[in-house]
Amino acid sequence: MKHEANGERVFQEDLHFSFMEFGGNNIVHYNFDEEETNSEKILATSVTNRIFLIHDKDSGKEERHIGLTKQLGKNYHCLDTLExxxxxxxxxxxxxxxxxxxxxxxxxxxxxxxxxxxxxxxxxxxxxxxxxxxxxxxxxxxxxxxxxxxxxxxxxxxxxxxxxxxxxxxLSPSAQKLTTAVYKFIKSHNSHTS
Structure with missing residues (x-):
């Protein structure tokens, strides 16, 4: 098991985690709610069963943020920044x-x-x-x-x-907060690997 000097695990992209970027308005093509079966949208959990979604604050998209929070709970991170x-x-x-x-x-x-x-x-x-x-x-x-x-x-x-x-x-304080949240998410899904 690989550790940094501070004792924290070092995770490798495409082994312990992967990123998938989306353009702001493309998010409407995804369904993050497994309970909603009548949707014509792409069921995001069929792409991966472990999602941590990061989204710009985007003014005027409050309903979207509320819906994503409801669907993903603590696995949804709305940035503190506009972009x-x-x-x-x-x-x-x-x-x-x-x-x-x-x-x-x-x-x-x-x-x-x-x-x-x-x-x-x-x-x-x-x-x-x-x-x-x-x-x-x-x-x-x-x-x-x-x-x-x-x-x-x-x-x-x-x-x-x-x-x-x-x-x-x-890193700005907001970027440090986001980095910590992403790291904790990755760590929580890799506790069984070495």
Whole structure:
């Protein structure tokens, strides 16, 4: 059995756990309630019988959050932040945005902002609070009427952010809370393995 220095187990992805991502609105295609047999939706428990669902706070989706909480109970985690990117600490966010600066820009200037100031605002507004968008490569699509732009390439942005997270202290308090919940879930389903 593999342990870290602090005595906690080390789990391996695709052996002890797996992640399946979903786009926000794709969740409506899944049924998390095994009791509901007349649904035309995909029965999520037929994909896996151990689900820990993490969902953005998403304003205006309160009914969805209530339904998922009812179906999954403690295995549903609604983020404390509007979008998952809002979990990033200001320090990690600044380092990540530097990876997306325009080549002609020598140095990005950042405003002092705490995570508490941006947990509940669209991520594009978080970036605008920190620095000016015109000094970054295009990371948000053109703004459409009445729509809040989302990151153009979340995967590249996520890879960059993860590369800058090298210690527990790099995680925001909200990210630490989520990490602890995920770890406890994985551990609870792997107590029999070595």
């Amino acid at each position: 998952i990117e809002n979990l990033l600490s200001p320090a990690v966010l600044q380092l990540t945005l530097k990876d997306f600066k325009l080549k002609a820009v020598v140095e990005l200037e950042f405003n002092e902002v705490t995570q508490e100031e941006y947990v509940d605002i669209p991520f594009i507004d978080v970036v605008k609070k920190l620095t000016t968008l015109d000094k970054l490569r295009k990371i948000f699509p053109e703004v459409k009427a009445n729509a809040v732009p989302k990151l153009s390439n979340k995967a590249d942005f996520a890879r960059s952010a993860v590369a800058h997270i090298t210690s527990w202290e790099d």
